[in-house]
Every structure is written in C-alpha cells, then in structure tokens.
Amino acid sequence: MKTMTISKIAKEAGVGVETVRFYERNGLVQQPPKPSSGGFRVYPVETAERIRFIRQAQELGFSLREIKELLSLRTDPATDCADVRERAQVKLDEIIRKIAQMKGIQTALEKLIAACPGRGALQVCSIIDAIEAPEKTKTNLKKRKRKNYE
Amino acid sequence: MKTMTISKIAKEAGVGVETVRFYERNGLVQQPPKPSSGGFRVYPVETAERIRFIRQAQELGFSLREIKELLSLRTDPATDCADVRERAQVKLDEIIRKIAQMKGIQTALEKLIAACPGRGALQVCSIIDAIEAPEKTKTNLKKRKRKNYE
DNA sequence: ATACACTCCGTACAATAGTACGGAGTCAAG
DNA sequence: CTTGACTCCGTACTATTGTACGGAGTGTAT
Numbered sequence: 256m257k258t259m260t261i262s263k264i265a266k267e268a269g270v271g272v273e274t275v276r277f278y279e280r281n282g283l284v285q286q287p288p289k290p291s292s293g294g295f296r297v298y299p300v301e302t303a304e305r306i307r308f309i310r311q312a313q314e315l316g317f318s319l320r321e322i323k324e325l326l327s328l329r330t331d332p333a334t335d336c337a338d339v340r341e342r343a344q345v346k347l348d349e350i351i352r353k354i355a356q357m358k359g360i361q362t363a364l365e366k367l368i369a370a371c372p373g374r375g376a377l378q379v380c381s382i383i384d385a386i387e388a389p390e391k392t393k394t395n396l397k398k399r400k401r402k403n404y405e
Numbered sequence: 406m407k408t409m410t411i412s413k414i415a416k417e418a419g420v421g422v423e424t425v426r427f428y429e430r431n432g433l434v435q436q437p438p439k440p441s442s443g444g445f446r447v448y449p450v451e452t453a454e455r456i457r458f459i460r461q462a463q464e465l466g467f468s469l470r471e472i473k474e475l476l477s478l479r480t481d482p483a484t485d486c487a488d489v490r491e492r493a494q495v496k497l498d499e500i501i502r503k504i505a506q507m508k509g510i511q512t513a514l515e516k517l518i519a520a521c522p523g524r525g526a527l528q529v530c531s532i533i534d535a536i537e538a539p540e541k542t543k544t545n546l547k548k549r550k551r552k553n554y555e
Numbered sequence: 556a557t558a559c560a561c562t563c564c565g566t567a568c569a570a571t572a573g574t575a576c577g578g579a580g581t582c583a584a585g
Numbered sequence: 586c587t588t589g590a591c592t593c594c595g596t597a598c599t600a601t602t603g604t605a606c607g608g609a610g611t612g613t614a615t
Contacts (some may be wrong), residue, residue, distance in 0.1 A: 262561070272562090273604055281602090294611060295562055301533070308533055315507055316466035319602070325510075329531050330520045340521045347514040350507055357465055357504050360475075364497040370480045371490045381479050383451070383458055412591070422592090423574055431572090444581065445592055469572070 259298040268306035275306065283309055283323055316353065359386060409448040418456035425456065433459055433473055466503065509536060 257263070265272045279286040284305055287296045305326070312322045328343050330336065363385035370379040379385045407413070415422045429436040434455055437446045455476070462472045478493050480486065513535035520529040529535045 260562075271604075274602090276564090277603060289563090304537060305533055308536065311506055312510070313602095314466050315503060315510070316464050325532055328514075328517055330517060330529060336521045340518050343514050343518045343521075347511065347518070350511045350514065353465060354504055354507050354511065356461055357500055357507065360462070360465070361497065361500045361504065364478075364493050364500065367478055367480060368490055368493045368497070371486045371493075379480060382475055383455055386458060387454060410592075421574075424572090426594090427573060439593090463572090 259300060259302070260295055261298060264298045264302050264306070267300075267303035268310070270306060270310065275302075278306065278309065281319060281323075283319060283326065409450055409452075410445055411448060414448045414452050414456070417450075417453035418460070420456060420460065425452075428456065428459065431469060431473075433469060433476065 259267075261275055262272050265275050268275070275284065278284045284302055287298055289296055308326070309319070309322050312325060313319070317325070324342065325346060328339055328346070330339060360382075363382050366379050366385040367382055370385075409417075411425055412422050415425050418425070425434065428434045434452055437448055439446055458476070459469070459472050462475060463469070467475070474492065475496060478489055478496070480489060510532075513532050516529050516535040517532055520535075
C-alpha cells in the first residue's frame with residue numbers, strides 16, 4: 256500500500272485537498288502528525304471513508320456541526336454509554352422524521368408525474384398542490400387554519 | 406379573513422419578514438403588486454405554505470436553486486408536459502437515492518444504539534464502522550487500530 | 556543534481572443563505 | 586391628529602462552507 260498523502264486521500268474521497276484541510280481545521284477529521292523523520296504527513300485510509308460520510312450527510316441536510324456530533328458518537332466503554340445512546344436516539348428520531356418528509360415529497364412528485372399526461376384529471380398543478388393534499392382529494396381542505404408554528 | 410401583510414405571512418410560515426423578502430428577491434415566492442389604491446402589499450395565504458415547503462426542502466438538503474426548480478414544476482397544459490415529467494423524474498430519482506442513504510444512516514444509528522449496553526459484542530464503535538460494515542462481518546479487515554480519532 | 560510535482564501554512568476571496576439597519580411612508584387606535 | 590407599529594427599500598453585515606494563492610520546504614524520477 257502506497258503512503259497516503261493528503262492529495263491521495265482527497266482524490267479517494269472525491270474532494271479537493273483544500274477541503275481536507277478545511278475539515279482538519281474544523282475538527283471533522285484528525286490531522287495526522289508530521290513524521291518524526293520529517294517530511295509529509297501520512298494519512299490512514301479510513302480518513303477517506305470519513306470524508307465520504309461527511310459529504311453524504313451533508314447531502315442529506317446536516318450541517319458540519321451536526322455531522323461532527325454524529326461522528327463523535329462512539330460506543331466506547333470508556334465513555335458514558337447512556338449518553339451515547341441518548342444522543343444517538345435524538346439523531347435517529349431526526350433521521351426518521353426526515354425520511355417521512357422525504358417520502359412526502361416523493362409521493363408529491365409521483366402525483367405530479369401521474370397528473371401529467373391525463374391533463375386535468377387531477378387538480379394537481381404544482382408540487383405544492385401535490386403535497387398539500389395528503390390523501391383525500393376531497394373538497395374544502397383550504398379551511399384548515401394552521402397556527403402550528405412557533 | 407384579515408389582509409395578509411408580509412409580517413402575517415412570515416409568522417404563519419415561521420420565518421422572519423426579511424426572509425420573505427429575501428425569497429422574493431430571489432424569485433422563490435412572488436411579490437404581490439402594491440394595491441393601486443396605494444398602501445401595503447397583500448399576500449395570498451398560499452405564500453405561507455410555499456415558504457413552509459421551501460424550509461422543509463432545505464432541511465432535506467436541497468439548495469434554494471434546486472427548490473426553485475422543484476417549485477417550477479407544473480402540470481400546466483400550456484407548458485410541455487414531457488419536459489415537466491422528465492424534470493420531475495430526475496428529482497424523484499434524487500429523492501429516492503437520498504431516502505436510501507438516509508436509511509443507511511438510520512440502520513447505522515440503530516446498530517450503534519444496539520451495541521451500547523452489550524459492550525463489545527459487536528465491533529461497532531463509531532457510526533462510520535456501523536455504516537462501513539453493511540452486514541457481512543468479514544473478519545479482520547477492519548480490526549486494526551481505531552484508536553486514532555479523538 | 557536538477558526539475559517538477561506535491562506539501563505545508565497562512566491568508567484572502569467567494570457563494571449561499573440569510574439578518575440587521577435606517578429612513579421614509581402608511582395604517583389604525585385613541 | 587398624534588403616536589406607535591408596521592411596510593418598503595436599499596444597503597451592509599454575518600455565518601457557513603468552502604476555494605484560491607503564494608512562498609518556502611520536501612520527495613522522487615531522470
């Protein structure tokens with residue numbers, strides 16, 4: 256196995272060298288020490304996996320701050336297990352909520368696509384319409400008043 | 406129904422007035438005309454729904470640019486239906502991919518939580534480990550030092 | 556041993572997504 | 586008709602998430 260320099264890691268992870276450094280500066284990946292013999296830093300291959308995870312989580316709407324929290328979850332006997340469980344559970348709930356929302360949009364898009372060739376059979380004209388009518392395409396769903404927010 | 410001013414819309418949507426204006430400037434919501442009688446702009450209630458959709462889509466990792474695309478999808482007989490279908494399908498594929506990724510993280514978190522009290526039964530020590538081992542516990546590829554981080 | 560690519564580090568610049576501010580206009584209650 | 590809250594609009598500032606640049610050091614292939 257060739258020595259993993261920062262550019263190899265970056266290539267492996269599909270990001271630029273500067274991005275790796277940026278993640279190092281922000282504590283998302285650990286910067287390996289410079290070898291005592293001098294020269295360039297050598298990276299463990301796992302770093303690339305870690306970065307790929309970061310990018311994936313970003314695509315799913317997590318901020319770097321949140322991703323850092325995700326990555327800091329460890330079932331390490333040395334740390335408090337109950338705490339890890341609790342934090343993991345919070346993230347899990349969030350994920351489950353997001354999946355549900357995602358499925359809402361999925362259904363809406365499917366409705367939109369289905370409404371396309373029939374032209375007018377459904378009243379679905381935009382993705383908003385497709386979402387706002389969860390199931391019942393019955394009349395007068397505009398009467399609901401939503402005071403739900405804050 | 407009282408006249409929806411911008412601050413009512415903002416409150417209804419759970420955002421600040423400035424955010425509404427920002428979305429207007431960027432074409433995500435349409436700015437209603439000033440009444441010919443003069444005075445303040447009056448907003449249709451749907452604007453609040455639209456903004457809530459924007460916020461939701463953002464949470465799911467879509468940029469405002471992408472959300473604008475989503476919102477511009479319309480099964481309008483006047484526009485090319487095949488085009489709408491195509492663009493909707495692209496978004497749909499993306500959503501489906503994201504849901505799959507999300508489920509990957511969900512499973513990883515569940516493994517992490519499961520590994521917590523048993524302590525050592527599973528080798529899952531971080532969320533990365535929980536993700537990188539899809540299900541086959543192919544021995545000792547991952548067995549090396551995982552002491553490196555934090 | 557020299558060329559050349561790559562590392563290292565600091566700082567600067569950039570895009571996205573807001574948030575804040577200030578001054579002038581408007582509305583509605585007292 | 587005054588007062589206070591809100592609108593309108595422009596501009597400026599902020600946070601997050603990177604990208605780019607420049608100069609000095611290092612590794613390596615020829």
